[in-house]
Amino acid sequence: MRPLRALGAVAAGVAVAASWSSLLTAQPDERRIRDSSLTLSVTMRGWPTAAGPIQGPTVGLHLRTEWLWLRMHIDASAANIDRAGKGYATPYLLDGQLALSTQPMRLGKAGADISIGLARDAFDPRAAWIQQSGSLRTWYGVASHGVWARADAHAPLDAHATPTSAELQLGGWIARGTTEVSASVRHIQTGRLKAVGPDSTTTDLSACRLDYDRSRVLQQYRTLCPQRLRTLDVGVGAAWSVHTTRIRLFAAHRVLGQAAFGAPRESWAGGNIEFGWSDEMRFTLEADRRPTDIVRGLPAHRRFAVGLRLSAGLLQRRYAVDEARTDSLPARRVGVLRLGVAANAEVRGDFTDWQPVPLKSDGAGVWILPSGIRHGVYMLSVRLDGGVWHAPPGLPTMADGFGGMVGVLLVD
Amino acid sequence: MIASRSTSLALMIHAALPLAAALHPAVVQAQPGSRAPAQSPAALIAGWPADSRAEITALLDSAAKAGLPIDPLRMKIAEGIAKDAAPATIVNVVRALHGGLHAARQALGVRITDAELVAAAAAVQSGVAPDQLRALRGSIPAERSGTQLFVVLTDLTHRGVPVEEGVAGLTRLARAGAGDAAFAQLRLDVARDVASGVAAQAAMARREREYISRGFAPSGAIFPPPAPYEH
Numbered sequence: 001m002r003p004l005r006a007l008g009a010v011a012a013g014v015a016v017a018a019s020w021s022s023l024l025t026a027q028p029d030e031r032r033i034r035d036s037s038l039t040l041s042v043t044m045r046g047w048p049t050a051a052g053p054i055q056g057p058t059v060g061l062h063l064r065t066e067w068l069w070l071r072m073h074i075d076a077s078a079a080n081i082d083r084a085g086k087g088y089a090t091p092y093l094l095d096g097q098l099a100l101s102t103q104p105m106r107l108g109k110a111g112a113d114i115s116i117g118l119a120r121d122a123f124d125p126r127a128a129w130i131q132q133s134g135s136l137r138t139w140y141g142v143a144s145h146g147v148w149a150r151a152d153a154h155a156p157l158d159a160h161a162t163p164t165s166a167e168l169q170l171g172g173w174i175a176r177g178t179t180e181v182s183a184s185v186r187h188i189q190t191g192r193l194k195a196v197g198p199d200s201t202t203t204d205l206s207a208c209r210l211d212y213d214r215s216r217v218l219q220q221y222r223t224l225c226p227q228r229l230r231t232l233d234v235g236v237g238a239a240w241s242v243h244t245t246r247i248r249l250f251a252a253h254r255v256l257g258q259a260a261f262g263a264p265r266e267s268w269a270g271g272n273i274e275f276g277w278s279d280e281m282r283f284t285l286e287a288d289r290r291p292t293d294i295v296r297g298l299p300a301h302r303r304f305a306v307g308l309r310l311s312a313g314l315l316q317r318r319y320a321v322d323e324a325r326t327d328s329l330p331a332r333r334v335g336v337l338r339l340g341v342a343a344n345a346e347v348r349g350d351f352t353d354w355q356p357v358p359l360k361s362d363g364a365g366v367w368i369l370p371s372g373i374r375h376g377v378y379m380l381s382v383r384l385d386g387g388v389w390h391a392p393p394g395l396p397t398m399a400d401g402f403g404g405m406v407g408v409l410l411v412d
Numbered sequence: 413m414i415a416s417r418s419t420s421l422a423l424m425i426h427a428a429l430p431l432a433a434a435l436h437p438a439v440v441q442a443q444p445g446s447r448a449p450a451q452s453p454a455a456l457i458a459g460w461p462a463d464s465r466a467e468i469t470a471l472l473d474s475a476a477k478a479g480l481p482i483d484p485l486r487m488k489i490a491e492g493i494a495k496d497a498a499p500a501t502i503v504n505v506v507r508a509l510h511g512g513l514h515a516a517r518q519a520l521g522v523r524i525t526d527a528e529l530v531a532a533a534a535a536v537q538s539g540v541a542p543d544q545l546r547a548l549r550g551s552i553p554a555e556r557s558g559t560q561l562f563v564v565l566t567d568l569t570h571r572g573v574p575v576e577e578g579v580a581g582l583t584r585l586a587r588a589g590a591g592d593a594a595f596a597q598l599r600l601d602v603a604r605d606v607a608s609g610v611a612a613q614a615a616m617a618r619r620e621r622e623y624i625s626r627g628f629a630p631s632g633a634i635f636p637p638p639a640p641y642e643h
Contacts, residue, residue: 241627350487353451354494376527377534377559379491389495396567396599398534401488401505402497405570408534408563410527 147172163229164191182237190229190294229294232256245275254291266291266300281310335369335409336362337392342384347392349380349409356383369409379406453486456493464499471503471510480513481526484533512536519545524558531562538569544579551586560592564599571603572612581620589628598623 135152152167171184235252249271257264270288284307292300337359339345345359345367352370359367359382367382379400381389391397395407453472457465468489475482488509492502512533519542520532532545540548548565549558561582568578585594598619605615 348494350484350491354487354490375525377530377563379487394600396563397570398538398566399570400491400495401508401537402492402495402501404495406491408531408567410531410559410563 145172145174165189180239180241182239184235186231186233186235188229188231188233188294230256231294233291245273247271247273250288252291257292257294268300270303281308283308335373336366337369337382338365338394339367339382339384339392341365344386345382345384346386347380347382348389349406350376350378351380351409373409373411375411378409378411380409381406451490453482453489456486456489457499460499464503467503468506471506475510475513478514478517479522480510480517481529483526484513484530485509508537509533515542516545518542520549520558523554524549528557528559528562531559531566534566535562535569538566539575540565540569540579541575544575548579548583548586551583556591560595561586564595567599568602568612568616571606573602573616574613577613577616581616585620585623588624590623591628594623594628 135150138149140147148171150167150169152169154165154167165188167186167188169184169186171182173180173182231254233252233254235250237248237250239246239248241247249269251267251269253267254265257266268289268291270286272284272286272288274282274284276282284305286307287302287304289302290300337347339359341364345361346356347359347369348354348356351373357370359369362368379398380392380395381404382392383389389404391405391407395409397405397407400406453468457468460468472482472485475485485506488506489502492505497505513529515536516529516532519536520529524532532549535545536542545562548561552558552561565578565582568582569575573581582595582598585598590598598616601619602612602615605618606612610618
């Protein structure tokens with residue numbers, strides 16, 4: 001039984017890898033920064049099991065541009081369990097995920113993002129399986145409150161291992177000062193498994209149960225159930241921000257579960273603490289208990305992790321100078337203004353000797369400022385299609401002394 | 413005699429401008445792309461009435477003597493001409509800018525950059541007193557630039573935040589650890605609040621409380637807002 005528990009824990013690691021990685025890298029300030037960034041996260045994960053700890057690193061890489069978000073992570077875990085053999089030893093575990101999404105969440109704006117992902121788990125290349133997933137998330141949030149909804153669909157290529165499933169989550173948050181609270185409801189619905197392997201230890205499919213499949217090189221727990229399964233979870237969370245440290249705790253309860261997987265109602269909780277000396281380098285400690293996973297047929301388990309996240313703006317190409325954090329345009333960067341859709345746009349200002357200069361369109365109403373602007377403070381105004389000159393929307397403004405207003409551009 | 417002396421100084425200024433621009437990369441001037449080179453003040457005002465020309469020349473002369481950057485004045489002339497303002501109006505605007513630059517220099521000294529001086533002069537022109545300017549500059553470390561701070565203050569006053577409230581609020585934020593990113597965010601948030609009908613002074617006070625309670629990251633940005641996390 002011990003090897004079964006241990007391998008179950010390894011499989012659990014596969015299952016949670018995606019959410020684990022996103023926890024570390026999808027930090028809240030993703031919603032505020034419009035420029036492109038590259039984030040690297042390295043996490044050491046571990047699961048205490050009866051046969052000894054299983055541990056390994058997770059490396060996550062996030063490339064985010066203004067309109068596209070590419071997430072990749074690779075997990076590598078090593079286990080030292082059941083040395084005596086019996087065919088259950090698991091020397092390594094690899095799991096990778098690639099996901100693309102558009103429109104990262106931003107404060108003060110409603111929106112949606114769509115992601116598609118491919119996950120590949122492998123104890124052994126021969127046993128690799130691929131899971132396709134799609135997610136649609138929509139939200140509206142400001143600094144003090146917000147709501148969001150997410151719908152997910154998963155379709156494994158090998159329906160023997162896990163069933164198709166759909167997931168719907170609704171949530172919201174309220175923030176007051178340095179404290180924030182949140183709540184969410186999640187409903188999961190699975191499809192039926194198509195078949196059961198011939199060497200399974202269980203052939204009785206009259207009831208849903210977790211079973212251990214010896215026939216697969218990817219020896220794992222799985223769901224044996226001729227029926228569709230569903231769960232309903234509710235959760236609450238709280239977080240505190242104290243200077244550079246952020247603490248988060250959550251608790252959840254399954255109000256509707258599957259009796260075949262142990263307790264039909266179960267509770268779980270967890271927390272993490274994130275701290276760092278700069279925005280570019282953050283450390284994370286996490287520990288939690290996870291509930292039974294009816295999709296992958298994984299038992300409840302505990303996790304812990306320590307992580308490091310590094311962020312860099314090395315890939316920045318465009319600077320929206322009319323948004324927060326980018327009021328000042330770094331020298332040698334290309335600045336853009338969102339002036340709106342027009343056939344042509346012009347700028348005139350201190351850096352053009354107040355002579356009109358046409359702006360090059362970057363599409364969708366975004367216009368590229370002339371390059372080569374040196375350090376300094378510049379007054380400027382713009383016009384579309386030969387219309388009235390005005391201060392660019394979004395930029396700081398000041399009176400020009402001639403009865404009008406001008407925008408102010410800072411170049412660091 | 414005065415006219416003759418002014419003319420000679422103007423010629424000297426004319427000749428010295430390219431050198432000044434080369435020696436001071438922070439000077440508020442740039443020649444990006446393929447645009448024509450900037451015109452000298454003398455060329456800009458060549459067709460003006462003599463009295464206006466003389467006044468402009470005297471202002472440039474005074475600025476040069478006081479060690480103030482000439483280029484902001486020159487660009488203000490170019491701006492006025494581009495906006496079809498009358499020479500007398502341009503003279504008045506340039507005089508006001510000269511006064512702002514002078515007051516800012518007196519308040520902040522010579523150790524600040526020209527960009528910061530120009531931003532401070534704009535704040536002075538929007539009603540900020542030199543003493544307030546000095547106090548606000550003193551709320552951030554000397555090695556940091558106050559350019560963003562002054563630009564935001566000017567913008568806030570334009571949006572209706574009283575100067576006293578703006579200076580006091582920004583000073584408190586700066587002392588609490590706010591940096592340029594937080595000041596930029598403040599400007600946007602107050603503008604958004606005002607656009608939604610909130611009084612500018614109330615918006616400023618509300619955002620100040622919110623920012624200080626939330627805290628600031630080491631970079632000076634406001635600590636990130638909550639995330640819609642999942643359980």
